[in-house]
Amino acid sequence: MGGLLILPWLLLLAELGGAEAGGGTAMAMALRAEKTAAGAAPSKLFFKRDVTLTVSVTVGSPPQNLSMVLDTGSELSWLQCPGPAFRPNLSATYLAIPFANPACRDRTRDLPSPPFPNPSNRLCRVSVSYADGSSADGDLSSDVLRLGQAPAVRALFSCVQTPPSSPGAAGLLGLNQGSLSFISQMGAKKFSYCISAGSSDGVLLLGGVAPLVPLNYTPLVRISLPLPYFDRVAYSVQLEGIRVGAAVLPIPKAVLEPDHTGAGQTIVDSGTQFSFLLGPAYAVLKTEFLRQTRGLLAELGEPGFAFQGAFDTCFRLPAAAAPPREKLPTVALMLRGGAEVAVAAELLLYPAAGQLRRGGKEAVWCLTFGNSELVPLESYIIGHHHQQNLWVEYDLQLARLGFGPVRCDVAAQRLARLV
Known part of the structure; x- marks a missing residue:
């Protein structure tokens, strides 16, 4: 993520100490080491991502x-x-x-x-x-x-x-x-968090601070009637579309919305590693991603192979080489209200551990979107792997989620020096 995205984070951090905005004093926590700040609010916690x-x-x-x-x-x-x-x-x-x-x-x-x-x-x-x-x-x-x-x-x-x-x-x-x-x-x-890429600390904030970076918001989807496949206490949002590069996928609206049973809701979930799409949407994404990467990535060519049982869009790459990340098309999950989760570069492909081909000369890498029907799941899931370098805000008072791109490692370092 570019340096321009860091500037508003740095400016707002300078104003953060002791801030309150509709939810009490903010508390920042790290999702990693047991570092706690001395002195005035906010306190902080850093977290570890694996x-x-x-x-x-x-x-x-x-x-x-x-x-x-x-x-x-x-x-x-x-x-x-x-x-x-x-x-x-x-x-x-x-x-x-x-x-x-x-x-x-x-x-x-x-x-x-x-x-x-x-x-x-x-x-x-x-x-x-x-x-x-x-x-x-x-x-x-x-x-x-x-x-x-x-x-x-x-x-x-x-x-x-x-x-x-x-x-x-x-x-x-x-x-x-x-x-x-x-x-x-x-x-x-x-509350909000920012997940750093790689092994750097992320940061968790509890409390009602003003947004630390510019955010785009999407409303939470709430259904009062009990439905067999709708999780009413999940952070459910409405997926409006999926874009691969500049191409918006031709997915019918009905495929992206919960049906009469509640199946098809979209959940933002920090407890799931990767993201999952329902079968019809996944099939369209797979076709378009393969089309745009033809000649760039060599397909695995093993119809029966699925990494972790749900990721079957896989490729063969030289074992000693990294994927051509900068040439891969961005996959964007477009949410109601204009918010989106854009997945690019190193977040799109993941190595399948222990899977080598041609006597160890080739490694297997898979697209980090899985087919929900292979799990099986009855919902779309946005996992934490695709939330890296995003500021994600859960605003329970206004029933909305906010997303804003930012370098989370820099954000965590600056926040660690606040108090």
């Missing part, structure tokens, strides 16, 4: 330092306990919630499955399933959580013994719009 985004959190009394996955696609936060992650017996403020407690019934209303009594201890047992087939089953619990210099929040979460796979993390921090999400429990009206 297969997941992870943020440092302290839990309990005395505080235990833990790493949690940052997931805007989930409601219920969970921690692995007891065990090497969180040790409830060492926290004087830990509470397990009995099934008879009203919180077990009232606070779990947005979960897809109702709670049930744990037969071994009569505690409130909750279960959450994920699209990859994994699940998190645990007892509803409560303790004091704190991110950066933000005030401590007594929050409900699930204490699980056998967690889903989450490399390098002790648990998951749910940030969707459900009543049990951490954002809802802390009462935040706005």
